[in-house]
Amino acid sequence: MSGAEVLGRDASPISSIAIIKNTQSTCSSEDLPTVPSDVTPDTPLESLNLNWQEKDLPERERTKHVHRLHPYLGKFIPQLVEIFLRKYFTSGQIVLDPFCGSGTTLVQANELGINAVGCDVSSFNVLLCRVKTARYDLTRARREVLDILERVRLATQLDANQLTLWPVESTLPELSNVDNEYLREWFAPQALHEGSLISRVAMM
Numbered sequence: 001m002s003g004a005e006v007l008g009r010d011a012s013p014i015s016s017i018a019i020i021k022n023t024q025s026t027c028s029s030e031d032l033p034t035v036p037s038d039v040t041p042d043t044p045l046e047s048l049n050l051n052w053q054e055k056d057l058p059e060r061e062r063t064k065h066v067h068r069l070h071p072y073l074g075k076f077i078p079q080l081v082e083i084f085l086r087k088y089f090t091s092g093q094i095v096l097d098p099f100c101g102s103g104t105t106l107v108q109a110n111e112l113g114i115n116a117v118g119c120d121v122s123s124f125n126v127l128l129c130r131v132k133t134a135r136y137d138l139t140r141a142r143r144e145v146l147d148i149l150e151r152v153r154l155a156t157q158l159d160a161n162q163l164t165l166w167p168v169e170s171t172l173p174e175l176s177n178v179d180n181e182y183l184r185e186w187f188a189p190q191a192l193h194e195g196s197l198i199s200r201v202a203m204m
Contacts, residue, residue: 033057036082043087050080066132072102081108089114103129148182 033052062077081104089095091113097105100118106129109116116133120126183192 034083036079036086039083039086041087041090045087048083048087050083052077052079066107067102067104069132070102070128072128075102075104078104078108081105082112085109085112085114100129101125103132106133144182151183 031049033056034048034050039048057077057079062079064078067078085095085105085108089109089112092115094115094117095105095109097116097118100106100120102125103118106116106118110133118129120129187195
């Protein structure tokens, strides 16, 4: 499904882009911003008010659930994606994001039951998207996250007098020597070693 076919439902791609760019001038400052869940395929493009302010979309909503996983620069807010997915797609269709970045479009498509395919030149971006869109065993995920937090605590709790929420009951391994498959999967050995040095210097 090409972008032209999708946008062609109401207007040509060029005219649609022009309307989007002119949204600020066509919407009154007194109008309330568009609520994504209110948008349907029949919503006129000209009626969309995308002029959100901080009070309309606080940070906790712009970075809801997995959108907070990584501070990816240049990403757009999920509410913007949701509006256009609701406008131009229905459940069961497929959306292609050829420059998927941090996966905002893919995640929002999943929320709406829309199949999504994304690609990116950056292998890190691909990894980030896979993490955000994979299916998880929540019980196992919780156990493994708690395990990671505990091992990080042991690796960074360097001083017995240092304030902590947990009692120190064992020796403190170097971060680079922690036998945790997740730390080893996400960080190269040199990065683990450098992280250990930085944490020790910071605690001095």
